[in-house]
Amino acid sequence: MERDLLKELAKPAPTKIVLLVADGLGDIPHPDYDNTTPLEAAETPNLDALARKGVCGRMRIAAEPGITPGSGPGHLGLFGYDPFEHEIGRGVMEAVGIGMHLQIADVAARGNFCTIDNKGIVTNRRAGRIPTEQGHKLCSKLNDEIGNIGRVTATVQPSREHRFVVVFRGPGLAPAITDTDPQVDGEPIKPAVARDPGSERGAAIANEFTKRAAWVLSDSKPANGVLLRGFSQAPRIESMYERFSLQCACIASYPLYRGLATTVGMDSLEVNGETVEDEFRVFADRFDDYDYFFIHVKKTDSYAEDGKFEEKAKVIEEIDRHVPMIMDKNPDVFSITGDHSTSTILKSHSWHPVPVMIYSEYCGADAVETFNERECDRGGLGIFESRYLMGLLLANALRLKKYGA
Amino acid sequence: MERDLLKELAKPAPTKIVLLVADGLGDIPHPDYDNTTPLEAAETPNLDALARKGVCGRMRIAAEPGITPGSGPGHLGLFGYDPFEHEIGRGVMEAVGIGMHLQIADVAARGNFCTIDNKGIVTNRRAGRIPTEQGHKLCSKLNDEIGNIGRVTATVQPSREHRFVVVFRGPGLAPAITDTDPQVDGEPIKPAVARDPGSERGAAIANEFTKRAAWVLSDSKPANGVLLRGFSQAPRIESMYERFSLQCACIASYPLYRGLATTVGMDSLEVNGETVEDEFRVFADRFDDYDYFFIHVKKTDSYAEDGKFEEKAKVIEEIDRHVPMIMDKNPDVFSITGDHSTSTILKSHSWHPVPVMIYSEYCGADAVETFNERECDRGGLGIFESRYLMGLLLANALRLKKYGA
Numbered sequence: 160m161e162r163d164l165l166k167e168l169a170k171p172a173p174t175k176i177v178l179l180v181a182d183g184l185g186d187i188p189h190p191d192y193d194n195t196t197p198l199e200a201a202e203t204p205n206l207d208a209l210a211r212k213g214v215c216g217r218m219r220i221a222a223e224p225g226i227t228p229g230s231g232p233g234h235l236g237l238f239g240y241d242p243f244e245h246e247i248g249r250g251v252m253e254a255v256g257i258g259m260h261l262q263i264a265d266v267a268a269r270g271n272f273c274t275i276d277n278k279g280i281v282t283n284r285r286a287g288r289i290p291t292e293q294g295h296k297l298c299s300k301l302n303d304e305i306g307n308i309g310r311v312t313a314t315v316q317p318s319r320e321h322r323f324v325v326v327f328r329g330p331g332l333a334p335a336i337t338d339t340d341p342q343v344d345g346e347p348i349k350p351a352v353a354r355d356p357g358s359e360r361g362a363a364i365a366n367e368f369t370k371r372a373a374w375v376l377s378d379s380k381p382a383n384g385v386l387l388r389g390f391s392q393a394p395r396i397e398s399m400y401e402r403f404s405l406q407c408a409c410i411a412s413y414p415l416y417r418g419l420a421t422t423v424g425m426d427s428l429e430v431n432g433e434t435v436e437d438e439f440r441v442f443a444d445r446f447d448d449y450d451y452f453f454i455h456v457k458k459t460d461s462y463a464e465d466g467k468f469e470e471k472a473k474v475i476e477e478i479d480r481h482v483p484m485i486m487d488k489n490p491d492v493f494s495i496t497g498d499h500s501t502s503t504i505l506k507s508h509s510w511h512p513v514p515v516m517i518y519s520e521y522c523g524a525d526a527v528e529t530f531n532e533r534e535c536d537r538g539g540l541g542i543f544e545s546r547y548l549m550g551l552l553l554a555n556a557l558r559l560k561k562y563g564a
Numbered sequence: 565m566e567r568d569l570l571k572e573l574a575k576p577a578p579t580k581i582v583l584l585v586a587d588g589l590g591d592i593p594h595p596d597y598d599n600t601t602p603l604e605a606a607e608t609p610n611l612d613a614l615a616r617k618g619v620c621g622r623m624r625i626a627a628e629p630g631i632t633p634g635s636g637p638g639h640l641g642l643f644g645y646d647p648f649e650h651e652i653g654r655g656v657m658e659a660v661g662i663g664m665h666l667q668i669a670d671v672a673a674r675g676n677f678c679t680i681d682n683k684g685i686v687t688n689r690r691a692g693r694i695p696t697e698q699g700h701k702l703c704s705k706l707n708d709e710i711g712n713i714g715r716v717t718a719t720v721q722p723s724r725e726h727r728f729v730v731v732f733r734g735p736g737l738a739p740a741i742t743d744t745d746p747q748v749d750g751e752p753i754k755p756a757v758a759r760d761p762g763s764e765r766g767a768a769i770a771n772e773f774t775k776r777a778a779w780v781l782s783d784s785k786p787a788n789g790v791l792l793r794g795f796s797q798a799p800r801i802e803s804m805y806e807r808f809s810l811q812c813a814c815i816a817s818y819p820l821y822r823g824l825a826t827t828v829g830m831d832s833l834e835v836n837g838e839t840v841e842d843e844f845r846v847f848a849d850r851f852d853d854y855d856y857f858f859i860h861v862k863k864t865d866s867y868a869e870d871g872k873f874e875e876k877a878k879v880i881e882e883i884d885r886h887v888p889m890i891m892d893k894n895p896d897v898f899s900i901t902g903d904h905s906t907s908t909i910l911k912s913h914s915w916h917p918v919p920v921m922i923y924s925e926y927c928g929a930d931a932v933e934t935f936n937e938r939e940c941d942r943g944g945l946g947i948f949e950s951r952y953l954m955g956l957l958l959a960n961a962l963r964l965k966k967y968g969a
Contacts, residue, residue: 187928194929217946221967223569224948225955229968242968243567252969504926508966510959511928512944533944536930542946 183460183501213518216540233498239549248391255418338388398424411455463501588865588906618923621945638903644954653796660823743793803829816860
């Protein structure tokens with residue numbers, strides 16, 4: 160692990176930082192829309208005014224150019240953590256995404272209901288994609304009937320269709336466990352195997368869970384078996400308070416982002432509703448209670464993933480319209496960016512660096528006139544790795560000591 | 565070694581990448597030519613049109629600003645390898661440069677014919693720069709008469725004038741061997757000394773070779789001895805296919821570049837002729853056979869090394885004129901850059917970052933209007949290390965999985 164300079168230099172101060180993350184904010188020009196990006200096409204008078212007074216740039220979320228990050232590494236970077244040092248496993252991401260609360264030693268795995276024939280062969284890895292309601296019922300059945308496995312409890316929570324998450328809790332568990340999912344139909348369920356000695360207990364528990372689940376589900380064909388993969392443990396991360404002396408709040412409508420924020424020790428604030436305004440109102444109400452606010456807007460990403468250019472642009476306009484709700488509180492530092500770009504053309508996360516703006520009384524200035532991708536290319540922040548954003552936010556909040564005499 | 569993210573994330577796809585390397589492409593403004601660079605002075609309508617649609621930037625070939633790379637590190641960087649992790653020794657570079665095929669355990673060294681007096685003192689380290697034809701004859705003589713040294717064969721191949729390359733092949737060789745060249749006239753040939761225990765056998769072989777060469781050449785004064793330096797072994801590099809799942813072809817007229825490409829596992833395609841058109845025709849003919857094409861144009865560099873501004877600009881125009889031969893094939897990703905800058909004023913490789921352009925359907929856009937050094941300074945790719953170009957090319961070819969959930 161490299162030296163944690165920010166932790167060494169962070170000092171308390173009576174200043175407040177707002178990080179507004181429009182998920183998947185960056186994009187590439189769309190030929191059907193006059194070769195503009197949604198951010199370029201959107202009318203954003205408030206953000207543009209801030210960009211003129213502030214400094215802008217572009218950020219790579221992953222260390223190397225060309226890498227497209229998922230939401231986990233995307234957000235860890237924004238929070239000032241190296242996404243390659245702190246990997247969040249698939250099982251944990253899924254658990255966090257459906258709102259399960261993990262303790263530090265829990266092992267989580269993603270599960271599928273599947274169909275098994277009388278010779279133990281998996282004939283359908285997704286049990287024919289059973290309806291979500293049936294998945295819910297089967298999960299209740301598992302929770303009621305599987306019982307403790309030794310001193311370990313197994314808690315199952317449904318996701319959509321045939322998907323669920325299982326969390327194992329008990330002494331001596333570690334997550335270096337191979338998947339039981341054979342990945343193709345026509346083969347038996349694989350035994351979970353420990354990849355290190357410390358994970359042997361967990362692997363044995365996973366195999367016992369799989370066996371008991373088959374008993375419990377024996378009458379539930381086509382969903383008469385379970386496949387597990389992505390065994391993982393919540394990352395052991397120093398909290399943002401420990402590192403930066405910041406009391407941090409998360410304002411997000413989606414459980415995944417609340418979960419990610421809690422892994423670095425943020426308080427997750429209750430949001431009534433899903434609109435930008437709903438979220439910003441929580442910010443305004445709780446402004447006095449925290450030093451740092453992570454506000455997450457999901458729909459920029461969702462619309463881009465569906466290829467909906469105009470809708471993505473409209474969410475950006477909705478954000479812009481409500482930005483005064485934030486600025487009226489006079490936070491010392493305001494920053495807007497994304498956790499990655501999402502291309503409306505590719506309908507997926509993309510590798511393109513994400514535009515970022517920082518505004519504070521001491522941020523300096525550059526030549527950027529409007530907040531968008533091409534203008535941010537010539538911003539004073541240049542192109543940098545997102546995990547360094549936190550240092551800039553702390554600096555602008557006068558929360559870092561000088562390095563060296 | 566750092567984590568090989570690209571290898572982890574690379575996936576096969578039915579897409580094709582073209583990397584066009586104009587050797588020594590970058591340059592600095594020349595006072596005799598209106599303070600333009602050759603790339604600025606050249607008329608390049610085709611490249612400019614691509615630059616308007618694509619994204620541009622500047623690349624540092626070596627990690628730190630200010631470092632001027634040779635052709636070896638220059639190309640390894642472009643191929644996605646860390647040039648500091650995989651050093652290609654002088655002997656290997658020279659061997660590869662004259663078209664010798666090296667096996668993985670061979671030890672290669674550069675040789676000079678020299679003049680030795682009857683007391684064993686080197687009186688002329690270059691044997692008075694004997695003519696190339698004589699060097700050829702002496703090399704044949706050495707190959708005919710030296711014979712095997714134990715179980716090791718020594719193969720000599722002439723380069724220009726007094727220069728040659730020797731390749732030792734046999735069991736138990738390693739290249740940590742000191743030079744026998746005393747570097748000044750008036751001293752005896754130095755014994756080759758092993759710098760580690762594993763190289764002792766190779767050092768003994770080198771000394772025996774030197775002794776036998778003196779016998780064989782005893783009547784060939786002034787070229788009656790040999791000096792060896794730059795002992796090295798072909799680098800043990802994972803191939804581009806292993807790392808990126810790419811079937812790669814090299815199209816280059818000069819053996820050095822073909823040799824460099826084969827060290828990373830590319831197929832070297834036969835080129836009839838030395839013009840840009842000759843090379844591009846091979847590309848067009850073999851387009852269906854490979855995923856990735858490295859096309860190397862030498863003369864941008866050669867003319868710059870000779871200080872010939874206009875000639876360098878003309879080669880750039882020749883490239884531009886034939887770029888449609890490439891684009892007509894609709895490669896998914898097209899990129900043009902150099903392996904380093906070569907300054908027409910300095911008449912040598914230089915440290916200035918090299919301009920780079922990437923064009924694909926998904927590359928995004930920036931404000932660059934013409935492909936040259938000053939415009940690329942404000943491109944959307946920023947300034948980055950050349951070893952990261954491969955990640956961008958793979959990303960644009962949709963050949964990388966997402967990192968993390």
